[in-house]
Amino acid sequence: MRPQPDFIHDFVSGTSSRALLLLHGTGGNEKDLIPLGRELDPNAALLSARGKVLENGMPRFFRRLAEGVFDLQDLKYRTNELADFVTSAAQHYGFATDQLVAVGYSNGANIAASMLLLRPQIMQEAILFRAMVPLIPETVPELSSGRVWIGAGDQDPIIPASETKRLAELLRRAGADVTMRFFNAGHGLTNDDVTAARDWLGQSCKGN
Numbered sequence: 001m002r003p004q005p006d007f008i009h010d011f012v013s014g015t016s017s018r019a020l021l022l023l024h025g026t027g028g029n030e031k032d033l034i035p036l037g038r039e040l041d042p043n044a045a046l047l048s049a050r051g052k053v054l055e056n057g058m059p060r061f062f063r064r065l066a067e068g069v070f071d072l073q074d075l076k077y078r079t080n081e082l083a084d085f086v087t088s089a090a091q092h093y094g095f096a097t098d099q100l101v102a103v104g105y106s107n108g109a110n111i112a113a114s115m116l117l118l119r120p121q122i123m124q125e126a127i128l129f130r131a132m133v134p135l136i137p138e139t140v141p142e143l144s145s146g147r148v149w150i151g152a153g154d155q156d157p158i159i160p161a162s163e164t165k166r167l168a169e170l171l172r173r174a175g176a177d178v179t180m181r182f183f184n185a186g187h188g189l190t191n192d193d194v195t196a197a198r199d200w201l202g203q204s205c206k207g208n
């Protein structure tokens with residue numbers, strides 16, 4: 001029996017107690033971030049899901065009305081669905097969610113941020129590459145043991161710096177320890193992002 005609710009996904013077992021939840025960008029799939037996950041942590045288990053929403057044939061994790069304008073009802077529904085999948089996948093594959101770190105890029109980073117805000121029990125650590133504020137939660141979540149790393153591009157045509165700062169502020173207000181980095185980059189990921197995120201992950205007291 002596969003984890004329920006089901007998502008198309010890849011699972012790669014690890015040799016440490018940490019697991020990375022890998023969430024691709026628009027038009028990606030569950031294979032995309034596996035090499036990145038291995039680069040970030042060669043020992044962690046990797047759970048990589050494919051978004052269920054299709055936009056002109058491109059997988060995404062939730063619907064949007066326009067670029068940067070999200071269908072909030074769908075976003076909430078999809079966030080809970082993904083959180084439930086992660087819970088059942090943890091039981092199925094036998095990894096602990098207290099050492100789970102979400103790693104998302106663009107649309108994947110946005111649903112990871114949404115999970116932190118709406119379902120903080122699922123995970124308290126995240127690496128968010130090119131993320132924006134997905135939604136404003138009705139109640140401030142409890143993220144006082146949370147650690148979040150945000151990587152932004154200072155020439156990103158999709159995400160202005162003010163949006164990155166707004167997200168960092170929202171997560172800090174919930175108690176999270178937020179590291180925000182701006183790189184000489186656009187929306188695409190750079191080696192500098194990956195190196196900095198890997199160093200940040202290596203400083204975590206969990207998962208080693």
Ligand code: MLT
Pocket residue numbers: 025026064067068069106107108110158
């Ligand atoms: C989103 O829709 O999540 C953001 O606009 C990023 C993107 O996927 O282009």
